[in-house]
Every structure is written in C-alpha cells, then in structure tokens.
Amino acid sequence: MKKEGGKKGVVKSIVIFFLVLILIVGLFLFVTKYYLYIKFLLVEDVLVNVGAEKSYYELKNGESEDVSFNFQTTSNIFCKVECTTSFRELNNEGYNKTKIYVRPGDKVTKTYQVVSNKNGEGLSLYRFDISCNSIKSVMCPTSEFPTKRNSIISINHTLNNNEKEKKLDYEKDINLLVGQLNYVKVYSEYFYESLLEINKTAFSSSDINKTEIMLSKTDLSIIDLNEFQETWGKQNYNEIEIDFRDIIYKNNNNFEYFNELNDSVHGKINDYNYIINNLNDIYINLTKLDSYAFDNETGLSELNNTIKSYNNLVKNIEHYSNIENKIFLLNQFKIKYMENITNLGIKIKDLEKKQNSSEIIKTDLKTISFDRSKYNLTYFNFDVVPQCCLFEKCESCCFNEECRDNSYPIIFLHGHQVIKQESPEYSLESLNKLQEEIENYYYLSSGTTSIILDKNDPRIFQYFNATVTFRGSYYYDLFNDPENPVVVSAKDDDIDAYAIRLKNLVSVVKEKTGRPKVIIIGYSMGGLVTRRYVQLFGEENVDKIILIATPNQGINEDVAQYCDIFGEANHCKDMKKKSSFMNNLNNGEIPSIPVYNIIGTGCDTYGEDGDGIVSSNSAFLESAKNIYIDGTCNGLFDPLHTQIVDPEAYPETYEKIVEILKN
Structure with missing residues (x-):
C-alpha cells in the first residue's frame, strides 16, 4: 500500500510540475503577446534601411549594366516581414515590381539591368522603392502599416562610337550647307539692294521680283535650319538624317534658282557700274581739258561740242x-567723241592753264560695291546641351547658377517623438504619405536625407529643373571626427540644439540640389524647430515655411505631463506655455518670408477646440497666414493631430500645401 501511495505521489508531482510549467509558459506567452501589442500601439513595428551599391553610372548608348540595391529590415523577432520592391526610370510610368518575404535582420540584395537606350547625351534618374510591413499573427500584433524608403541612382548616357562618327560627318555636311546658305543669303540681299538702286534710273522690276522670291526662299531655309537646330539638340540621329535630307533637297532647288538669278543680276550690276565708271572718267578728262586755254585754232569749238554732247549724255542716262x-547711248558717245578727247589731251602740253569756265555735269549716280561685312550671317550651333529627363519631360540640363534659382527643394520635418526609447527612424515615417502624394504634382520624392553629405554623392539633382523633396530628422547629430564624421542618435536635447541640426540639414539639401534656398514644412514640434532655426540663423536660405499642427504658443499642462512621462524632458520643457524658450521664440523678430500655418480644429483638446493635442489658440500665429482644417478625433491613439498629415484622411491638408507650393 505504501508503494502504491508513493507512486501516486510521484505521478501527482509530475502532473503538477507540468501544469505549472504549462501555466508559466502560457503566462509568458500571454505577457509577451500583450507587451508586444502595447509596444505596437506606441511604436511603429518595422524599420527599413536601404542603399545603392553605386549611385552614379556612365553608359554609352546601347550598353547595359546591372545595378544593385541592398536593404535590411528591423522588426519584432516573432514577425515575418512582407516587402514590395519596385524599380523604375523616373521619366516614364513603367516599373518592375516584386513582392518578397524576409526575416528581420536579413540582408537582401535586388539587382536590375539598366539599358542605355537614349538618344545622344544626357542624364536620367532611376529609383528603387521599398515598402515593408509586418504580417499579423498571434505573436505579431500589427496594423500592417507599411514603412517606405527609396534610393535614387543616376545614369549618364554618352555617345557610342557609331554616334560619334555620325556626329562628325553631319558637322562637316552642315558646315557646307550653312556656307552655301550664307552665300545665297548675302548675295540675294546684295542683289536686292543693288537692284533697288538701279531701278531709280533703269527698269529692274522683273529682277527685283525674282530677288524677293529668292529672299523669301532663303528666309524659309533659315527657318528650316533653326528648326533643325532643335532636332540636332535632341541628338536623335535617325530624325537628324530625315530632317537634314529634306533641308538639302530644298536648298539644292533654291541654289539652282539662285544661279539663274545670279547670272542675270550680276550682269546688270556690271553694266550699271560700267556706265557710271565711264561717265566719271569722261567727266574727269573734260574737266581737265577745260582748265587749259584753248582757242579756235587749237580746238576750242571741238571741246565745247564734246562737253555739250557729254552733258546731254548724262541727262539721258x-x-x-x-x-x-x-x-x-554711252557707246555712241564714245565712238563719236573719245578720239576728239584723246587728241585734245595731246594738245594741252603746249597750252597755258586757266580757270575752268564750262559747265560740266557730274552724274549723281554711284557705282555699286559689295561689302560682305555689312550683312548678317547665319550660324549653326553644334554645341549640344545634355538632356535631363524626368516625369516624361526632357529639358536641357542645368550647368550654371542662373537656372538654379528656382524649384527650391522641400524639407519635411517631423514632430515630437512620443516614446523616448524608439529609434529616430520611426519619426521619419510621420510625413511619408504626404511626401509620396505630392509627387503627383511633379515634386520628386528622394525619401530621407542624412544630416551629413556623403562625399561620394554625385549631387545629381542640381542638373534637373525639378523640386526635390526630402524627409529629415533633427534627432541625429554628428560625432565630429575631422576625417570621418559619424552620425549618432541624439534625442534628449533642447529645441535650440535641434535648430542647429536643422541648419546642417538645410546645408546638405542645398548642396545636394545646387539650389540657394529651401522650403521647410514643419509638423508639430518640427514647426517650432523651423521657427527657431530662422530666428537663430536668418531667413536667407529659406524661401517659405509651412507649419502644420504646431504649438506656436506652447502646450498646456495636461499635454506637458504626458510629454514628460513618455518623451524627452528637455524639449518637452521648451514646449510648455510661458517657458523661456516660448517667450524668446514669440518675442523675436518676425520673418519677412511667407509663413503659412495649418491649424486643426474640431476636437475637444483639454476643454478647448483643437486637434486633440494642440488647441487652436495655441497653434495660432499672428504673423503667419493661418489656415484651418476641421476634423474629428477617433480616440486617444488616433487624434486629428496625427491624422491631419494623412492625405487619405485629410486631403484638405495636402491640397492646401500643394496650393501654397504652386503659388
């Protein structure tokens, strides 16, 4: 009996042990699950890091090369992550899209082939986009909200050997064409001017009409050449061949017409000059003879008759x-009188000089001479500006400061990070949708930017006539190693420190885009950081400011208590109403640049109207253009304050921002 009782005790102990073990494991799983659930409520659950192996490639037209992008996700270890990747040239709508499943921490490489199928020389941009979200399961509580990142590379397209040879051949042929066209143009203008002069005394209407037709043909040829200049600039050698062949055909026809005109008009000009030169020569000879004392015996009568006949000749001509x-008439005069003039010239060596006494008419007609320098020549510019193509539009790439004082880049600046333990990367997601949506209006999304410029960054955006948008964070600082500065997380500083980091962000974005100014869109506390930056460092580098849900007069005590509990104390202290920071901020010099202030209303905000976090009175800024967005709050974790920057929930915010940017 004792043995049986002992066995029962052992079995009972084992059962109890396993029950306790199961209870412990169940309790562990229960606690873990709800810990993860609570963490999910407070912290975004996926991080994505992405980068290109190279950001700049140079390809000859027709060549291809593989380009690779690496990415890595960070998430709840119990979660499986689903990522959608796409790769596209930013000048067209086509893209390569795939979906893959990864485990947190796995490094993944995606490789694509890029083919340079462009015409001539130019730059194009390609972008790798990735959107990752955790897949919901028992141990992975998640809304499956995606985290998005991208990486942009540039391709410099250059001429291949065949294109270079064609280019040289066409340059020779175009030079010949331009030389022939200038010859026809200059001489046609010379002919026209000459015929107008001749027509004052000699019938030339028919030749003038022919010359006008030639000038009209020449003008059309110049128009064709100017249009061909545009074709040349596009560097499509198939189009160049077709258009150039058409120009050559027209020009050959014009040249045949010109040759016929040339023979006729040149002969007329030569005849006209022949007449005037002879008249002038006869005038000189008669004037010289008249300066000697001829008498009846030595030929006075002959001289007077010759002078009289000459004067009649001039009048008739x-x-x-x-x-x-x-x-x-001229030739008849020469036949009849030139021998007399010659003989009289022989006699003057025996005569005395005297004062001229006869009236000898000098013709008013002038000989026609050709002065090439007075005519404007047509030139062909062989310089080709590389084409920068973006959003289905190709323009000349920008290589100087004159074309960069526009299309200012946009910096999206996040708000206060609620949970101090989470990574600064999560803050960058708050304005992701907004940045993505305004690309529909051709504001190029470049994703996020660091507080430091990569020394290998090709600064490719400076060549494009486009507004580029960046999401940046003031929660990163630089560990100043002179040789190799390191970016470190620093979220426990005051707003003045964040304003200094915004200065670095502004410098980086200006350097990346080559623009002299930026536009800053500051959300929540990001608006205070923006205002403080302008107050400390001036507005020279800023075109305009857009504030969204910003506590411009500070946060009230209720919000401040939560801020201190969950967030960092230093900047929470700065944001309190009547803090020294808020007093300094609101009593400083008012910026002269445009400031737009978007305010949320419609929610009970601790007894006041507002967006659930910031009251409308606190958000109001007297020196700004205040814009109100009416909405609702959907509980503690979904106030209007967070939803106001979601274009799907509140398209009014997005539309107002686009309207401000366009103006």
Missing part, C-alpha cells in the same frame, strides 16, 4: 529707261 539703252 539719268533719265528712266532700260539699261541696254543707256549702254547704247
């Missing part, structure tokens, strides 16, 4: 008639 008739 200056009388309106055809040029052939004028030549006939």
Whole structure:
C-alpha cells in the first residue's frame, strides 16, 4: 500500500510540475503577446534601411549594366516581414515590381539591368522603392502599416562610337550647307539692294521680283535650319538624317534658282557700274581739258561740242529707261567723241592753264560695291546641351547658377517623438504619405536625407529643373571626427540644439540640389524647430515655411505631463506655455518670408477646440497666414493631430500645401 501511495505521489508531482510549467509558459506567452501589442500601439513595428551599391553610372548608348540595391529590415523577432520592391526610370510610368518575404535582420540584395537606350547625351534618374510591413499573427500584433524608403541612382548616357562618327560627318555636311546658305543669303540681299538702286534710273522690276522670291526662299531655309537646330539638340540621329535630307533637297532647288538669278543680276550690276565708271572718267578728262586755254585754232569749238554732247549724255542716262539703252547711248558717245578727247589731251602740253569756265555735269549716280561685312550671317550651333529627363519631360540640363534659382527643394520635418526609447527612424515615417502624394504634382520624392553629405554623392539633382523633396530628422547629430564624421542618435536635447541640426540639414539639401534656398514644412514640434532655426540663423536660405499642427504658443499642462512621462524632458520643457524658450521664440523678430500655418480644429483638446493635442489658440500665429482644417478625433491613439498629415484622411491638408507650393 505504501508503494502504491508513493507512486501516486510521484505521478501527482509530475502532473503538477507540468501544469505549472504549462501555466508559466502560457503566462509568458500571454505577457509577451500583450507587451508586444502595447509596444505596437506606441511604436511603429518595422524599420527599413536601404542603399545603392553605386549611385552614379556612365553608359554609352546601347550598353547595359546591372545595378544593385541592398536593404535590411528591423522588426519584432516573432514577425515575418512582407516587402514590395519596385524599380523604375523616373521619366516614364513603367516599373518592375516584386513582392518578397524576409526575416528581420536579413540582408537582401535586388539587382536590375539598366539599358542605355537614349538618344545622344544626357542624364536620367532611376529609383528603387521599398515598402515593408509586418504580417499579423498571434505573436505579431500589427496594423500592417507599411514603412517606405527609396534610393535614387543616376545614369549618364554618352555617345557610342557609331554616334560619334555620325556626329562628325553631319558637322562637316552642315558646315557646307550653312556656307552655301550664307552665300545665297548675302548675295540675294546684295542683289536686292543693288537692284533697288538701279531701278531709280533703269527698269529692274522683273529682277527685283525674282530677288524677293529668292529672299523669301532663303528666309524659309533659315527657318528650316533653326528648326533643325532643335532636332540636332535632341541628338536623335535617325530624325537628324530625315530632317537634314529634306533641308538639302530644298536648298539644292533654291541654289539652282539662285544661279539663274545670279547670272542675270550680276550682269546688270556690271553694266550699271560700267556706265557710271565711264561717265566719271569722261567727266574727269573734260574737266581737265577745260582748265587749259584753248582757242579756235587749237580746238576750242571741238571741246565745247564734246562737253555739250557729254552733258546731254548724262541727262539721258539719268533719265528712266532700260539699261541696254543707256549702254547704247554711252557707246555712241564714245565712238563719236573719245578720239576728239584723246587728241585734245595731246594738245594741252603746249597750252597755258586757266580757270575752268564750262559747265560740266557730274552724274549723281554711284557705282555699286559689295561689302560682305555689312550683312548678317547665319550660324549653326553644334554645341549640344545634355538632356535631363524626368516625369516624361526632357529639358536641357542645368550647368550654371542662373537656372538654379528656382524649384527650391522641400524639407519635411517631423514632430515630437512620443516614446523616448524608439529609434529616430520611426519619426521619419510621420510625413511619408504626404511626401509620396505630392509627387503627383511633379515634386520628386528622394525619401530621407542624412544630416551629413556623403562625399561620394554625385549631387545629381542640381542638373534637373525639378523640386526635390526630402524627409529629415533633427534627432541625429554628428560625432565630429575631422576625417570621418559619424552620425549618432541624439534625442534628449533642447529645441535650440535641434535648430542647429536643422541648419546642417538645410546645408546638405542645398548642396545636394545646387539650389540657394529651401522650403521647410514643419509638423508639430518640427514647426517650432523651423521657427527657431530662422530666428537663430536668418531667413536667407529659406524661401517659405509651412507649419502644420504646431504649438506656436506652447502646450498646456495636461499635454506637458504626458510629454514628460513618455518623451524627452528637455524639449518637452521648451514646449510648455510661458517657458523661456516660448517667450524668446514669440518675442523675436518676425520673418519677412511667407509663413503659412495649418491649424486643426474640431476636437475637444483639454476643454478647448483643437486637434486633440494642440488647441487652436495655441497653434495660432499672428504673423503667419493661418489656415484651418476641421476634423474629428477617433480616440486617444488616433487624434486629428496625427491624422491631419494623412492625405487619405485629410486631403484638405495636402491640397492646401500643394496650393501654397504652386503659388
């Protein structure tokens, strides 16, 4: 009996042990599950780090190269992470999209082939986008809200050998064409001016009409050449060949017409000059003879008759008639009187000089001469500006400061991080949707930016006529190693320290884009950081400011208590109403740049109207243009304060921001 009782005791002990073990394990799983659930409520559950192996590639047209991107996720160890990746050229809508499942901590590489199928030289941008979310399960409480990151690379397209040879051949042919066109243009203008002069005394209407037609043809050829200049700039050698062949065909026809005109008009100009030169020569000879004392015995009568006939000749030639008739009259005079003039010239060596006494008419007609320098020549600019293509639009790349004083980049600045233990990376997600949505209006999303500029960054955005947007965080600082500065997390500082870091962010974004100014969109506490930055460092580098749900007059005591419990004490202290920081901020110099202030209303905010966190009275800023967004709060964890920057929940906010940016 004792043995049986002993066995029963052992079995009972074992059963109790396993029951206790099961209870402990169950309790552990229960506590873990709800710890993770509570953590999920307070902290986003996925982090993504992404980067390109290279950010700049140079390809000859027709070449291809593989480009690779690495990413890694951080999440609840019990969660499986689903990631959607896409890769696209930012000049068209097509993209390569895939979905993969990864475990937190796994390093993943995605490789794509890029083909340079462009025309000529230029730059294009490609972007790798990744969106990751945890998959909901018993041990993975999650809303499956995605975390998004991207990485942009640039491709410099250059001419291949075949294109280089074609370019040289076309340059030679175009130079010949331009030379021929200038020849026709200059001489057609010279002919026209000459014929107008000749037409004052000689019939030339027919030739003038022909020359006007030639000038019109020449003008059309110049227009064609200017249009061809645009084709040349596009560097599409198939289009260049077609357009150039058409220009050559037209120009050859024009040149045949010009050659016919050239023979006719040149002959007329030569005849006209022949007449005037002869008249001038005869005038000089007769004037010289008239300066000697001829008498009847030595030929005075002959001289007077010659002078009289010459004067009649001048009058007849200056009388309106055809040029052939004028030549006939001149030649008749020369036949009849030139021998007399020659003989009289022989006699003057035996005569005395005297004062000229006869009236000899000097023709008013002037010879026509050709002065090439007075005519404007047509030139062809062979310089090709590389094309920068973005959002289905190609423009000349920007290589100087003149084209960079516009399209100012945008910095999205997050608000206060509620949980002090979480990574600063989570703060960057608050304005992710807003940044993504405004790309529909051609504001290029470049994802996030660091507080330090990578020394290998190609600064490619400076060449594009586009507004680039960045999400930045003031929760990072630099460990100043002169040779290799390190970015470190620093979330326990005051707002003045954050304003200094914003100064670094502004410098980095300006350097990345080559622009002299930025636009800052500051959300919640980010708006206070922005205002303090301008107060401390001036507004020279800022075009405009947009504040969203910012406690411009400080937070009340109820909000401040929660802020101190969960968040960092230093900046929570700064945000309190009547703090020294708030007094300094609101009693400083008012910025002269535009400041827009978006305020949420419609929620009970500790007895006042507001967005559930910041009252409308606290958000109001007298020196700004205040804009009100009416909404609702859906409980403690979903106030209007957080939803107001969600374009799906409150498209009014997004629309107001786009309107401000466009103006």
